[in-house]
Amino acid sequence: SAKVIDGKSVAKHIREEISTEISRMKEAIGVIPGLAVVLVGDRKDSATYVRNKKKACDDVGIKSYEIHLSEDSTEQEVLKYISEFNDDPSIHGILVQLPLPRHMNEENVLNAVSIDKDVDGFHPLNIGRLAMRGREPMFVPCTPKGCIVLLHRYGVTIKGKRAVVIGRSNIVGMPAALLLQREDATVTIVHSRTKNPEEIVRQADIIISAAGQPNMVRGSWIKPGAVIIDVGINPVDVRSKSPRGYHLVGDVCYEEACRVASAITPVPGGVGPMTIAMLLSNTLSSAKRAHNFD
């Protein structure tokens, strides 16, 4: 049965490395990395993500600043805070929690973040550089970067392999495909309009799934020995079994996949913890770069 890719433990290890680096930088040059988080509106899930990110910052020694604006605030207000953070030398990373309220133009807001502080890697210039050969983005989006780091830490060869990414969103699927291609995989993207996805997925040595569809990828879709990175986090209703009324499953039918794949990430405890670890890592890199410290 498949080896379990333990994202929780890799993420913990990475957070420890980051914490050590932050202490070393503080002692050597007196700089503490700073992350500004902009939250707009009252979505409960967004508030939870922001809380988790702030706690993770505290744990490694990153100073976090939060601006919480009401649902009916204007795009101008958001842009004003971003501009202040752009100019503030104690801030090395700026994160705008998505989604924004519908009356705001997400593109305008993401464009306003200085590319040297774009720790989410969502600025079009960073995405553009990710797509271009011979160019280096300042930052790579956290969730896809976490997927690649897991493959590296588990010694999975990417070069020359067939990789299939399921999903083409701007925050996960598309950048994941670009990253795999940069690592010399042969990449195919499967999305909601793809015909016979199972035939395509079955050719993959490496599968990264970010479709948001519970248990969509069945055992029969998987080539024996494939490595599976399951990004999906899908609540499934099991009112009778769980006190919360739901539990979380991935895009991949875990039990079936375990019998066919050579390695797989669990949900939860796979990619999820890596995302925040990569945010901390991007913030530390940004502070190091701003102060010429390595």
Ligand code: NAD
């Ligand atoms: P999204 O809804 O923006 O994109 C989903 C993508 O999957 C789309 O491109 C769509 O074409 C494709 N898709 C949908 N149904 C499909 C189907 N039946 N077959 C093939 N492709 C299909 O979602 P997202 O923001 O990219 O997130 C995807 C999943 O990853 C969600 O479950 C989300 O909760 C999870 N996620 C996890 C993390 C993490 O930290 N682990 C971070 C972000 C998102």
